[in-house]
Amino acid sequence: xxxxRTLLIIALLTPGLGVIVIMIGSVFYVAVMQSFGxxxxxxxxxxxxxxxxxxxxxxxxxxxxxYSAYIATVAAIGSVTLxxxxxxxxxxxxxxSLVISALLKAPLFVPGLVASFLFLNVIAFHGxxxxxxxWIGVTDAPIRLQNDRGAWGVVFLQLWKNMPFALLLLTGxxxxxxxxxxxxxxxxxxxSFARFRKIIAPLTVQAMQAALIIIFIGAAGDFAxxxxxxxxxxxxxxxxxxxxxxxxxxxNQAAVVGVSLMVLALCGSxxxxxxxxxxxxxxxxx
Amino acid sequence: MTALRSIDVSKVFExxxxxxxxxxxxxEPGEFVTLLGPSGCGKTTLLKIFAGFYEPTTGxxxxxxxxxxxxxxxxxxxxxxxxxxxxxxxxxxxxxxEFGPKQNKVNRDERLxxxxxxxxxxxxxxHRHKLPNKLSGGQQQRVALARALAMRPSVVLFDEPLSxxxxxxRESVRREIRGLQREFGFTAIYVTHDQSExxxxxxxxxxLNGGRIEQIGxxxxxxxxPDTAFVADFxxxxxxxxxxxxxxxxxxxxxGRLTVSGPPDDAAGFLCWRPEHxxxxxxxxxxxxxxxxxxxxxxxxxTDLHISPPGVPDQRLHWPGPAxxxxxxxTFRLPPEHIRFVRGKLG
Numbered sequence: 001x002x003x004x005r006t007l008l009i010i011a012l013l014t015p016g017l018g019v020i021v022i023m024i025g026s027v028f029y030v031a032v033m034q035s036f037g038x039x040x041x042x043x044x045x046x047x048x049x050x051x052x053x054x055x056x057x058x059x060x061x062x063x064x065x066x067y068s069a070y071i072a073t074v075a076a077i078g079s080v081t082l083x084x085x086x087x088x089x090x091x092x093x094x095x096x097s098l099v100i101s102a103l104l105k106a107p108l109f110v111p112g113l114v115a116s117f118l119f120l121n122v123i124a125f126h127g128x129x130x131x132x133x134x135w136i137g138v139t140d141a142p143i144r145l146q147n148d149r150g151a152w153g154v155v156f157l158q159l160w161k162n163m164p165f166a167l168l169l170l171t172g173x174x175x176x177x178x179x180x181x182x183x184x185x186x187x188x189x190x191x192s193f194a195r196f197r198k199i200i201a202p203l204t205v206q207a208m209q210a211a212l213i214i215i216f217i218g219a220a221g222d223f224a225x226x227x228x229x230x231x232x233x234x235x236x237x238x239x240x241x242x243x244x245x246x247x248x249x250x251x252n253q254a255a256v257v258g259v260s261l262m263v264l265a266l267c268g269s270x271x272x273x274x275x276x277x278x279x280x281x282x283x284x285x286x
Numbered sequence: 287m288t289a290l291r292s293i294d295v296s297k298v299f300e301x302x303x304x305x306x307x308x309x310x311x312x313x314e315p316g317e318f319v320t321l322l323g324p325s326g327c328g329k330t331t332l333l334k335i336f337a338g339f340y341e342p343t344t345g346x347x348x349x350x351x352x353x354x355x356x357x358x359x360x361x362x363x364x365x366x367x368x369x370x371x372x373x374x375x376x377x378x379x380x381x382x383x384e385f386g387p388k389q390n391k392v393n394r395d396e397r398l399x400x401x402x403x404x405x406x407x408x409x410x411x412x413h414r415h416k417l418p419n420k421l422s423g424g425q426q427q428r429v430a431l432a433r434a435l436a437m438r439p440s441v442v443l444f445d446e447p448l449s450x451x452x453x454x455x456r457e458s459v460r461r462e463i464r465g466l467q468r469e470f471g472f473t474a475i476y477v478t479h480d481q482s483e484x485x486x487x488x489x490x491x492x493x494l495n496g497g498r499i500e501q502i503g504x505x506x507x508x509x510x511x512p513d514t515a516f517v518a519d520f521x522x523x524x525x526x527x528x529x530x531x532x533x534x535x536x537x538x539x540x541x542g543r544l545t546v547s548g549p550p551d552d553a554a555g556f557l558c559w560r561p562e563h564x565x566x567x568x569x570x571x572x573x574x575x576x577x578x579x580x581x582x583x584x585x586x587x588x589t590d591l592h593i594s595p596p597g598v599p600d601q602r603l604h605w606p607g608p609a610x611x612x613x614x615x616x617t618f619r620l621p622p623e624h625i626r627f628v629r630g631k632l633g
Contacts, residue, residue: 180368180370180372181373181374183368183372186339186359187364187365188389189389189437190385
């Protein structure tokens with residue numbers, strides 16, 4: 001390829017790629033630079049590791065990091081785990097399958113914050129869960145289900161919101177496996193689980209990885225579910241970042257949390273992607 | 287004891303379509319049986335019932351005397367070779383072949399022995415680490431065959447395994463399949479709509495039409511002595527003529543009065559003769575026909591001639607030689623011993 005051709009390709013790609021690179025790159029650049037003491041809104045600008053040191057020393061940060069990593073991992077793995085059997089079930093069309101598929105994907109159209117408020121209505125003191133439990137005599141008085149310390153509410157919301165997305169990606173991938181390939185596996189002695197582990201999962205690994213990565217990144221940066229339904233004794237990374245910025249105008253420290261969140265998203269995604277492929281490879285050996 | 291048996295098997299799909307009706311068929315151990323018929327005749331449905339992918343609506347399936355009607359495919363002593371090969375695209379040739387033995391907990395040494403033997407037999411030793419998409423169609427079909435044989439099944443089911451191969455390759459893979467079947471001694475049930483494949487490979491041919499068995503017999507038998515108009519027309523080329531009985535040895539047809547070797551079957555719908563049975567160079571005697579040639583097509587080893595007697599479909603003749611030797615008129619004789627009577631209707 002000569003330099004003229006290379007230049008032409010770069011020129012043709014510039015309108016699309018250039019905008020993406022500038023938009024994402026500039027945000028990333030500002031966040032990183034701000035975490036090292038530049039782009040200050042107030043005060044002097046100078047290179048400093050102080051903001052990193054303060055944030056990394058804070059217990060609140062390490063708790064937020066662990067909590068966000070936990071929520072993101074559970075959301076990603078949980079959503080994919082729930083979506084797979086449904087995708088396999090819906091692989092062949094049957095009467096009503098289109099309606100079921102559409103209903104299952106409905107949460108994709110509900111904004112996260114709206115979903116959180118709907119969820120609160122269900123589990124609140126006056127919500128239908130408490131009323132039902134009182135009606136059947138399980139409890140005499142309403143129980144506090146909201147903002148539970150185990151973050152079950154947030155996990156539920158994450159799965160409710162993200163499972164349809166995983167289903168969307170996995171359905172297409174599962175449907176692309178031919179009936180004859182699955183019949184051949186069955187004919188050769190593979191039961192339902194063996195067919196999933198040795199044929200379906202390896203052949204849909206790219207869709208699985210895409211679902212894991214996208215859900216992980218989204219859940220790691222969750223703010224809406226956490227502030228409405230999440231536990232009050234721990235903050236998510238996004239929540240902590242906003243807290244730093246809002247409470248004392250600590251923009252540089254908020255930037256440190258922001259960069260850490262990006263690193264968490266990147267590392268977590270890589271780990272999930274590599275792990276899923278490695279697990280499938282080892283599964284294929286036996 | 288029969289290797290595989292279907293007893294009064296019928297299959298009606300959810301949409302009400304009857305794919306099979308009252309199929310009773312016994313297949314002996316080591317036999318090569320072909321299910322032959324046009325698209326939609328039910329041959330693949332019957333094969334899938336033998337494999338366990340479909341359950342029959344009525345009737346039952348026995349393997350080695352045991353009722354396996356409701357047994358799933360993984361619990362049957364059968365292995366299937368699919369039309370599209372159905373190789374696992376993410377596994378290498380060796381891993382594909384080892385898949386069945388691994389699932390069936392065959393120990394590692396035995397597995398490797400089977401793998402190496404099969405790779406040698408299908409001549410794919412140098413391709414063992416390749417993925418299926420790196421192989422040609424013929425090689426993929428051989429992997430599919432080796433994968434089925436690695437299970438050491440007593441019955442191998444073939445679902446039009448050569449339909450995706452070109453004519454030349456089809457012939458060599460066909461010979462290979464037959465050779466392996468003789469070597470391993472497994473029972474083979476082979477589905478095809480290609481009559482030449484069926485005639486060349488089979489011990490017995492089962493001709494299916496509209497979900498029913500039309501005729502079962504050795505290849506020569508179904509070709510030389512078709513029972514029905516459908517079998518005569520579907521296997522090879524056949525000329526079918528309506529007839530009227532004159533006496534025990536003479537019938538009246540659109541080609542004139544013809545002498546036949548035995549008394550005509552009054553229940554038969556047609557008189558049948560094959561294009562290659564016409565004799566040329568005979569101008570006098572019984573069954574000599576003179577007709578105008580309406581169409582001709584050079585076929586290499588012979589020329590296909592069409593004559594158009596009034597009121598009946600075109601009759602075909604095989605002229606032994608190039609088209610240049612054919613004049614506008616053709617005179618030929620139909621030997622009485624090659625004229626048969628067949629039942630049923632056309633189409």
